[in-house]
Amino acid sequence: NKRMQKHDEL
């Protein structure tokens, strides 16, 4: 699965 860019969420 396409990973979220470097965990840009809190």
Next chain:
Amino acid sequence: MNVFRLSGDVSHLLAILILLMKIWKTRSCAGISGKSQILFALVYTTRYLDLFTSFISPYNTAMKVFFIASSYATIYLIYLKFKATYDRNHDTFRMEFLVLPVLVLAFVVNHDFTPLEILWTFSIYLESVAILPQLFMVSKTGQAETITSHYLFALGMYRALYIVNWVYRYYFEGFYDLIAIIAGVVQTVLYCDFFYLYVTKVLKGKQLTLPA
């Protein structure tokens, strides 16, 4: 950033401010689980280690700093400043029953076997169960102060709004992260019982009492 994630973060911020206000104004942490607050401090500490390595935006950095600072401030208020009002006898959930399985799972199921990524995964899994000591304490005491129920409602809504944000991001940006999504769904499901009581009781002006 989208409106669902932003409102989720605002709800999270509100929850923390409500809790700090409750403890500071009533000068008491009665009914508050210190153990859940310790787990939240652990969640933010292990998740926001990238505070110094990766810069996303001023907003992102400011919120991370606030979540870390406020979680330790809450622990200080509970265990030091107002420790006489801390209800130790009802805050008896065994934290190790949460931390250890979550730690093992983070080593087994993760996206990348690197220290930062395993700590992030540990933090995501831990956050989904960190509220259990608090919910356990409410069920043990059989009731919660109205202000405490507002805190729990705001805290529960934050991750529920994040679920909507993940659906939005999947359809409009093609991104999704199964670890965050599954943990977020588990976290939100744990609040369902409380959400039901909050809507049927607190919103009607009644005291939040659980069938003892």
